[in-house]
Amino acid sequence: MLGTESQYMQYLFSGLTLGSIYALIALALVVTFNITGIFNLAIGEFVTIGALAAISLREVGCPNALAYTLAVIIAGLVGVLMERGTINPARKASVLTLIIITIGVSIALRGAALLIWGTHPYTLPAFVDAAPLSFLGAVLIPQSLFVLGLAVVAVALLFTFFDFTFAGKAVRAAMMNRTAARLVGINPARLSLFAFAFSGIIAALAGIFITPITTATYDMGFMLGLKGFVAAILGGVTNATGAIIGGVLLGVIEAFAAGTLPSGLKDAVAMVVMIVVLLTRPTGILGQR
Amino acid sequence: MLKRSLLVLLCLVLTIALTGCGKAKTTTEPTAGESKEAYKIGAVVDISGPAASLGEPERNTLQMLVADLNAKGGIDGHPVDLIILDNKSNETEAVLAAKRLIDQDKVLAVIGCSQSSTSLAIVDTVTKSGVPTISMAASAKIVTAEDGKQQPWVFKTAQSDIVVANKIAKYLVGQGIKDVAFLSMNNAFGDSGLKNFEEAAAANGINILLKEKFEATDNDMTAQVTKVKASKAKATVVWAIPPSASILTKNFRSLGINMPLIHTHGIGNQTFIDIAGADANGVIAPMGKLVVAEQLADTDTQKQILLSYISNYQEKYGNRPSTFGGHGHDAFELAVKAIEQAGPDRAKIRDALEGITDFPGISGVFNLSVEDHNGLGEDSMVMIEIRDGKWHYLAD
Amino acid sequence: MLEIKELTKSFGGLIAVNRVSLKAREGGILALIGPNGAGKTTIFNLITGVSQPDEGAIFFQGRRINRLLPFQIAALGISRTFQNLELFTNLTVVENVMVGAYRKSRAGFWKSVFRRPGATKEDRLLYQEALGLLDQLGLTLYADEPAGNLPFGQQRLLEIARALAARPKILLLDEPAAGLNPNESRELAVFLRGLVNQGYSLILVEHDMETVMSLADEVVVMNFGTVIASGEPGEVQQNTEVIAAYLGEEEEEAC
Numbered sequence: 036m037l038g039t040e041s042q043y044m045q046y047l048f049s050g051l052t053l054g055s056i057y058a059l060i061a062l063a064l065v066v067t068f069n070i071t072g073i074f075n076l077a078i079g080e081f082v083t084i085g086a087l088a089a090i091s092l093r094e095v096g097c098p099n100a101l102a103y104t105l106a107v108i109i110a111g112l113v114g115v116l117m118e119r120g121t122i123n124p125a126r127k128a129s130v131l132t133l134i135i136i137t138i139g140v141s142i143a144l145r146g147a148a149l150l151i152w153g154t155h156p157y158t159l160p161a162f163v164d165a166a167p168l169s170f171l172g173a174v175l176i177p178q179s180l181f182v183l184g185l186a187v188v189a190v191a192l193l194f195t196f197f198d199f200t201f202a203g204k205a206v207r208a209a210m211m212n213r214t215a216a217r218l219v220g221i222n223p224a225r226l227s228l229f230a231f232a233f234s235g236i237i238a239a240l241a242g243i244f245i246t247p248i249t250t251a252t253y254d255m256g257f258m259l260g261l262k263g264f265v266a267a268i269l270g271g272v273t274n275a276t277g278a279i280i281g282g283v284l285l286g287v288i289e290a291f292a293a294g295t296l297p298s299g300l301k302d303a304v305a306m307v308v309m310i311v312v313l314l315t316r317p318t319g320i321l322g323q324r
Numbered sequence: 325m326l327k328r329s330l331l332v333l334l335c336l337v338l339t340i341a342l343t344g345c346g347k348a349k350t351t352t353e354p355t356a357g358e359s360k361e362a363y364k365i366g367a368v369v370d371i372s373g374p375a376a377s378l379g380e381p382e383r384n385t386l387q388m389l390v391a392d393l394n395a396k397g398g399i400d401g402h403p404v405d406l407i408i409l410d411n412k413s414n415e416t417e418a419v420l421a422a423k424r425l426i427d428q429d430k431v432l433a434v435i436g437c438s439q440s441s442t443s444l445a446i447v448d449t450v451t452k453s454g455v456p457t458i459s460m461a462a463s464a465k466i467v468t469a470e471d472g473k474q475q476p477w478v479f480k481t482a483q484s485d486i487v488v489a490n491k492i493a494k495y496l497v498g499q500g501i502k503d504v505a506f507l508s509m510n511n512a513f514g515d516s517g518l519k520n521f522e523e524a525a526a527a528n529g530i531n532i533l534l535k536e537k538f539e540a541t542d543n544d545m546t547a548q549v550t551k552v553k554a555s556k557a558k559a560t561v562v563w564a565i566p567p568s569a570s571i572l573t574k575n576f577r578s579l580g581i582n583m584p585l586i587h588t589h590g591i592g593n594q595t596f597i598d599i600a601g602a603d604a605n606g607v608i609a610p611m612g613k614l615v616v617a618e619q620l621a622d623t624d625t626q627k628q629i630l631l632s633y634i635s636n637y638q639e640k641y642g643n644r645p646s647t648f649g650g651h652g653h654d655a656f657e658l659a660v661k662a663i664e665q666a667g668p669d670r671a672k673i674r675d676a677l678e679g680i681t682d683f684p685g686i687s688g689v690f691n692l693s694v695e696d697h698n699g700l701g702e703d704s705m706v707m708i709e710i711r712d713g714k715w716h717y718l719a720d
Numbered sequence: 721m722l723e724i725k726e727l728t729k730s731f732g733g734l735i736a737v738n739r740v741s742l743k744a745r746e747g748g749i750l751a752l753i754g755p756n757g758a759g760k761t762t763i764f765n766l767i768t769g770v771s772q773p774d775e776g777a778i779f780f781q782g783r784r785i786n787r788l789l790p791f792q793i794a795a796l797g798i799s800r801t802f803q804n805l806e807l808f809t810n811l812t813v814v815e816n817v818m819v820g821a822y823r824k825s826r827a828g829f830w831k832s833v834f835r836r837p838g839a840t841k842e843d844r845l846l847y848q849e850a851l852g853l854l855d856q857l858g859l860t861l862y863a864d865e866p867a868g869n870l871p872f873g874q875q876r877l878l879e880i881a882r883a884l885a886a887r888p889k890i891l892l893l894d895e896p897a898a899g900l901n902p903n904e905s906r907e908l909a910v911f912l913r914g915l916v917n918q919g920y921s922l923i924l925v926e927h928d929m930e931t932v933m934s935l936a937d938e939v940v941v942m943n944f945g946t947v948i949a950s951g952e953p954g955e956v957q958q959n960t961e962v963i964a965a966y967l968g969e970e971e972e973e974a975c
Contacts, residue, residue, distance in 0.1 A: 149372075153372075153376070154373060156595070157599075158599050173550075174580060200843075201846065204815050204819055208810075208811060208815075208819045211808045211811070212808055212809075214770065215806035215807070216819075218799070218806075219822050219882070219886065220795050220886065222791045250543060290547065293544075294547040294551075297537065299539055
């Protein structure tokens with residue numbers, strides 16, 4: 036028999052796991068937004084690319100570590116291609132136009148994924164073959180710990196970069212004040228490239244880490260990207276910390292909703308959250324202005 | 325400025341073009357012997373979307389069979405033109421596809437669809453136009469109307485979920501289990517299963533302690549499975565198809581729940597095992613005999629036809645066919661037999677179908693009639709258990 | 721060193737800069753003065769690439785720069801401060817100055833991304849140099865404060881420190897004395913003279929005649945987008961048009 040506290044504990048674990056993925060996607064979105072002023076709405080497709088590329092590489096014989104590394108690099112390269120091919124040429128266009136361009140790219144990437152991988156669901160093995168851990172009456176599978184770990188490491192690396200490296204300071208400066216940054220010699224094109232490559236890499240890692248739990252399909256990116264966007268809004272898009280908090284919070288809310296409401300409404304939870312945030316506190320939990 | 329706008333526009337156009345490549349229409353044109361007029365058969369199959377693991381083997385089987393048939397000269401020398409449309413696992417697309425086949429291509433019969441939901445969606449369309457239709461899906465509702473009479477124009481080749489529910493109930497009784505949890509997909513297949521299992525459970529003294537639903541596209545059912553763990557159920561029955569069936573199985577195992585996990589014929593393909601991995605071991609389900617064809621007694625009337633289907637499919641496509649492919653196989657063969665008897669007349673084809681008895685197919689031995697447009701009984705299924713990633717025949 | 725020829729810029733129907741020409745000598749202070757709206761800040765924007773001129777050309781050390789991007793112009797050795805302050809308010813004071821030295825950092829952006837944080841010689845060097853500059857401007861106390869917390873006068877000085885961090889060849893200062901009290905203004909004037917002695921060239925936009933007269937080697941007076949007088953401070957002061965322009969403004973201020 037599983038008591039209610041244990042049930043809630045289980046929902047919490049579920050929520051933290053999926054929430055970590057939302058947090059990573061939100062982080063990618065927020066960093067790109069702050070550096071370039073654009074919401075990269077194709078971010079979900081990079082999750083797909085990371086997962087499916089890793090799966091294909093394994094299928095042709097690559098050992099896991101190599102397959103995952105290459106998949107992440109491929110995602111980064113696609114990010115670079117996207118920035119050079121569609122964003123940079125249109126950089127003088129309005130922000131709205133650029134966001135619409137990212138939507139176009141997401142449709143293209145999804146179409147390409149459909150052509151290459153078909154509609155089949157694919158899976159990756161769990162990173163370690165260990166038994167699930169029992170904790171306060173609820174079960175935590177080892178893969179969940181990897182996902183949480185990835186989120187923590189990614190955030191730690193990002194904060195180290197921003198606070199302790201010169202390049203990080205330069206990027207933060209550019210995020211704050213693009214005009215002054217240019218006049219100090221910072222090349223905005225290079226920053227834009229960095230933003231898109233970086234966000235592609237983070238999203239790809241998220242995809243690889245979550246696939247052992249949820250399987251991968253060509254259209255997995257759509258919903259994940261959407262929820263990542265909601266998480267970013269929830270946390271406040273001007274703030275990387277907000278992105279993390281927003282993602283984890285959204286994941287937990289969703290998990291509890293799935294446990295208490297009819298599960299068909301689970302995806303609607305994200306939409307409801309977004310509407311509530313935009314109506315009551317549009318700048319998000321940690322946003323300013 | 326203009327040049328840049330053009331480049332952006334070009335990118336957008338390219339992206340739309342790339343995605344436009346989704347509309348798949350596969351036609352198997354008859355090759356030789358153009359002398360006699362071609363017989364047109366239409367098929368609406370869930371080739372893409374969540375039910376792709378059902379639709380793909382069905383499409384493959386249909387293409388294989390029609391190629392073989394035309395190589396042998398078709399039906400009485402008439403080549404067969406099989407037009408296969410993808411409904412993307414979507415009810416609206418299914419209706420549109422059916423309409424197109426009936427109105428534009430003027431097919432003699434329709435084979436479709438792969439899922440209960442999409443099959444039910446086209447019932448009205450084919451009934452209004454009077455086109456004999458053979459579904460490959462499970463729900464009894466597809467052929468049985470509210471008043472208990474058979475839909476005049478619709479048949480089906482998958483074992484009815486009433487049969488499945490009864491088989492599961494009898495297995496539970498045999499194991500001495502009285503309290504179960506019931507998890508189902510939130511669609512026509514799952515709902516039909518729920519209704520029929522409730523009836524079968526009531527008839528066999530089984531209590532359903534807990535009923536939970538999930539979406540076909542969900543990628544995490546930990547919440548529902550947690551509730552199962554918290555209940556007093558002694559076994560869990562799951563009414564789903566892959567991938568959700570596999571994900572649920574993985575969630576189930578990861579929570580360490582120690583009770584029999586019983587699925588339905590909805591998991592009858594390799595995809596289920598591929599995605600669930602080692603967690604699939606121990607799963608019990610009633611299945612068509614195809615998955616354990618080699619383990620059947622030689623005296624089994626279906627064994628020959630099963631083995632030859634397996635070897636033909638394997639030769640052409642490189643892997644073993646699934647039970648879903650088998651439903652497509654039976655639909656095609658029944659249609660062909662009926663057209664052979666009746667010629668190119670929709671109403672006569674329908675009448676011919678109702679007269680087919682003792683027809684060994686992949687899904688079972690068919691005994692169709694006016695009162696029974698499915699024609700399969702409990703003997704068309706056997707209980708199996710998955711061991712070491714393979715289907716294992718559980719002799720009664 | 722820096723030469724502007726027939727520079728013209730309009731915004732909508734308004735001509736902000738009308739065929740302006742001037743030359744800034746190497747190693748001197750050129751003051752650009754005039755009433756509000758004369759087009760002085762626009763000239764700065766044109767020089768640094770923030771705006772593009774409609775007509776005319778800008779030459780820096782003989783090289784035409786009006787088609788280059790702002791970050792490329794900065795890389796050539798032109799730094800500026802802003803009338804309305806464009807500090808990186810989310811960074812600390814010392815970090816602002818360090819980022820100012822961006823064009824000097826030889827490692828380049830990508831290598832820096834992947835290096836170990838804080839442990840490199842160059843980072844430490846940049847830090848030391850930044851502190852040195854802060855010291856020169858009397859800002860050492862504030863080194864680790866977020867730039868946004870400083871009093872206004874100190875923020876202006878910080879902008880100058882940041883502009884100097886890149887060791888520019890020429891420094892464009894947009895109203896550096898605004899918001900400073902008379903004492904601070906005098907100290908700033910001394911400091912700016914000191915810069916010239918160190919080899920910098922300066923172009924000042926200033927509103928306040930007194931500061932300008934004591935500081936500048938050469939003065940260019942603008943009004944309504946055109947140059948109405950240029951020459952040594954003494955000459956310009958006597959120019960009747962100049963007096964009229966400023967008198968008109970004094971009357972406005974008196975009202």
